[in-house]
Amino acid sequence: MKTILAAYSGVLRGTGSSILSSLKDLPATPWLSRSKMEKQLQMISVLQWILSFLAMGAACTALLVYLFCTDLWVIAAMYFAWLIFDWNTPKEGGRRSSWVRNWAMWTYFRDYFPIRLIKTHDLLPSRNYIFGYHPHGIFCFGAFCNFGTEATGFSKKFPKIKPSLATLAGNFRMPVLRDYLMSGGICPVNRNSIDYLLSRSGTGNAVVIVVGGAAESLDCAPGKNSVTLKSRKGFIKLALQQGADLVPVYSFGENEVYKQVIFEEGSWWRFAQKRLQKLVGFAPCVFHGCGLFSSDSVGLVPYCKPITTVVGEPITVPKFEEPSQDVVDLYHAMYIKSLKNLFDKYKTRFGLKESDSLLIQ
Structure with a gap:
């Protein structure tokens, strides 16, 4: 157990040498082989992200309230004051950390599935971009690993391009969680935040939506190969207003890592899901993966299915202060066509059949 803790502490610190040395010290027993140890570290790395996303905000909020009721209230008060002072930082470019984005832990996260990033075209640092990421999946593992960390080498594949993954604005109202997300270059998916990145932060920015x-x-x-896109035109209008090029991105395998119970349209459960989605901003899905100790059991751990994220060809977008609906519709149609072409070109390389098609909903 001490060896496991030593290895994972190295994962958090980003010190690959300490991980390897700890693994070499493992006793020669079947249940503690090096390969099994690496698999456990990969699983822990994935689980910490899931639990952080689901529970860190609520847990830290509860802790902050609790500290206010103890002799340590000064610490809580100081953090609360800092929170007020720093409130607008997420929508003003955030506070990314190259150190956090390069943690060795993310390479274990990447290798669990594994996740790969495929570049198809160069991106010019003199332009800004809006990446449209598809599909959402349950936890957007591909989006986070590729654009919220350096595990798949985004900065090396796209030099001088700075990615900012946009997610629910509500996450940035949660103490500690907001700082954790910002350190990976993650920003709120709202107009103010995206406008700032595309208009007041120079060029070479890529906002991933x-x-x-x-x-x-x-x-x-x-x-299931379907994306919700027919009525999603806000990001097209935003790209036109900022003169930011549109880049379609498709992650093959994103939908494969969990099994979900999909309720029929018109059913009470479907109605409840959509109602809660409007109230809290995220969809309460009924899903499962495998268990922590066995792939045959049911649990929160995702299945080990490869996720390959393909970044397509950029669509050059002119700048319009107030684009007409016809112009928005034109570029929306161009974007859909480009996304379909990307899907069709690469689908057979990543496990799909030639007859499979992308459904636009």
Whole structure:
């Protein structure tokens, strides 16, 4: 157990040498082989992200309230004062940390599935970009690993391009969680934040928007290739107003890592899901993966299915202060065509059949 803790502490610190040395010290027993140890570290790395996303904000909020009721209230008061002072930072470019983005822990996260990033075209540092990421999946593992960390080498593949993954603005109202997200270059998915990155932060910025959002997550399931895009035109209008090029991105395998119960349209459960989605901003999906100690059991751990994220060809977008609806519709149609072409070109390389098609909902 001490060896496991020593290895994982190295994962958090980003010190690969300490991890390897700890693994070499493992006793020669079947249940503690090096390969099994690496698999456990990969699983822990994935689980810490899931639990951080689901529970860190609520847990830290509860802790802050509790500290206010103890002799340590000064610490809570100081943090609360800092929170007020720093409130607008997430929508003003955030506070990314190259050290956090390069943690060795993220390479274990990457290798669990594994996750790969495929570059198809160069991106010019003299331009700004809006990446449309599809599909949402349950936890957007591909989006986070590729654009919220350096585990798949984004900065090396796209030099001088700075990615900012946009997610629910509500996450940035949560103490500690907001700082954790910002350290990875993650920003709120609202107009103010995206406008700032595309207009007041120079060039070479790439804002990554998961276009289908929470609504799309309700329909994700293994073997299903559908995206929620027909009525999603806000990001197109934003790109036109800022003169930011549009880049379609598709992650093959994102829908394969969890099994979900999909309720029929018109059912009470479907109505409840959509109602809660509007109230809290995310969809309460009924899903499962495998257990912590066995792939045959049911649990929160995602299945080990490869996720390959393909970054498509940029669509050059002119700048319009107030684009007409016809112009928005034109570029929306161009974007859909480009996304379909990207899907069709790479689908057979990553496990799909030639007859499979992308459904636009």
